[in-house]
Amino acid sequence: MEKAFDRIEWSFLIKVLRCFRFTDDFIDLVDACVRENHFSLLVNGSSTPFFTATRGLRQGDPLSPTLFILVEEVLSRSLTRAINQGLIRPYYSKRGCPIISHSLFADDAILFLNGCETSIRGLMSIISRYERAAGQLVNASKSSFTVGPSTPIGTIRRIQGLIGFSRGHLPFDYLGCPIFLGRRRIHYFDALVGKLRKKLAGWKIQLLSPGGRIQLIRHVLMSMPLHLLAVHEVLDTVLQTIRRICTSFLWDGQLEGPRRQRRVSWEKACRPTNEGGLGIRRPQDVFNMLQKKLVWRMRTTPSVLGSFVSAKYGEWARQPADIKGIKRWAD
Known part of the structure; x- marks a missing residue:
């Protein structure tokens, strides 16, 4: 609108x-x-x-x-x-x-x-x-319609004539999430990686102390992907890219340029502070937690999404599965 x-x-x-x-x-x-x-x-x-x-x-x-x-x-x-x-x-x-x-x-x-x-x-x-x-008033310039890949060109022209919108193509973003058909591709999540890099580009990285960088990673960088990680099964490559961005920002103070020696491993840095770590959350752990939360909500909370998944994919969405049933629960 x-x-x-x-x-x-x-x-x-x-x-x-x-x-x-x-x-x-x-x-x-x-x-x-x-x-x-x-x-x-x-x-x-x-x-x-x-x-x-x-x-x-x-x-x-x-x-x-x-x-x-x-x-x-x-x-x-x-x-x-x-x-x-x-x-x-x-x-x-x-x-x-x-x-x-x-x-x-x-x-x-x-x-x-x-x-x-x-x-x-x-x-x-x-x-x-x-x-x-x-x-x-519908904003026609920002509205579009999308059809299946095998739709005849005559049907597409007829639809365009009836609604007056331009034709859109998959993938497209809706509420900050990519909507696509078929297998996941790395470039579908380029917008997320681009936001992280853009956020870092606006900071005076060289003037930040190590403690300041840690706080920015914990409370800013790691909070930006939460929305997408909560609703999408993001590729491991994307999670590794997020990890590399955080690592470079923490130890090197920059995204490009020579790498400095890592004082501790990333695994140790992600431990809680009471265990000698820096209290940084691993992107993979955050992703696994949010995905399990999504599955749990679909199982226990009445919703349109839960009913749709239950009807489409069967009994697994209604009853707890064994270790061989759902990989997300097996993890």
Whole structure:
């Protein structure tokens, strides 16, 4: 969505709150918070007279994300109802798997549906009605559609003509994670390695003490890959690259150039401080922990992902497996 928070219609927001059966006192309080605000602009160092807004939610307000999610719930339920009524044909999935038609996170959305003309027209009709009611606008320049590798060129052109978006290709990034088909490739994770190198490039490495480097590795560098490691099975090569970056930063004080002698091995440096180590977490240990946590959550917590994996891959997702069943548990 284009400027999603700034385009929210206040009247539509109030209607949504009433549909969710919030109390009148709460609705009046929200209405007063979003309407009673004044703005002034700085033009060439001088402030303009104050003026009021006519729509939109203020970004940075702790209440704004919750209100936006409630408004976006209208789009989510509209898509679900259209699928249940047969107006939109969902993307094919194995029998017994729950239908996953969309994923919404703030102003980022990814939709899954059949490429037939009826489904596309139904989708565009729902989006158009949502835009008119909520004041939202799809950012066509940042939106795209992706089809299978064997899709005929005629079908691709027909879809492009119906939705007006450009064609995208796999892999692409969604919420900071690469979405790809087939085997994992090292270059799918180049963005993660690039972020680490870019972060180091902005630091005055030569002016940092060894203790300062240790703290930056523990609290900054090792926290940057957590999101990706929690949802993807990252290649060991990528984990080794992260380790080399941290090692070079710790002992050499630089990413490029001659290597200095390592005072202690990386394994000893990753031990807890009470065991004589530096308290740095090994990327491989962090990855294994997060993957086990993901499997455990899918087994024990009701979720769409857990239901999908359980239906697609069978009994292993519902019952604890023996040592020969799941390699992640065997580790």
